[in-house]
Amino acid sequence: PRLHEAGSEIFECSALSHCWGTSPIVTTATAKLSDRRTAIPWDILSNTFNKAIIVTHELRMRYIWVGSLCILQDDIMDSE
Template sequence: LEDTSNKTGQYICLSHRWMQPETQLTSTVMANYQDRAADLAINGLPRLYRAVFFVAAKLGVSYVWIDSLCIVQDDVEDWKRESVKMGDHYSQAYCTIAA
């Protein structure tokens, strides 16, 4: 994970179904946030997420925004702050992949 609030550049969004078991297992929560911020192990992510990172690299896009990774799921304040920005994330993305 990388804080991009002071950065510019293109990014890709992923819009995906949330009820998949791997989504729940790989979501960012307070307990794993520090580890994720230090080093997000892409190989440990679901195949769909890895595919989005692959597409981004092929397109020369530096960033990927996936709500279950980029919003701390069990942090009420983070959800309040970030959930209202979701429409902007999707509308301003280089592209959005729906899966």
């Protein structure tokens, strides 16, 4: 998996809504954005994220929205 910036492109996607809980989860911050555009290693994603990606593919959808990955967590403007 990797981040895809859509810009003004319109496309269909699934979305994962999940509880952040107390366990650390993978997020995207400005410093990691370039890396996330290239690849997000499967082994750093939680089982919930992995399963959501697999289900998205099984539904024949190319994209999934995961807020913790798609919203820059250190950018107030991006989170609004």
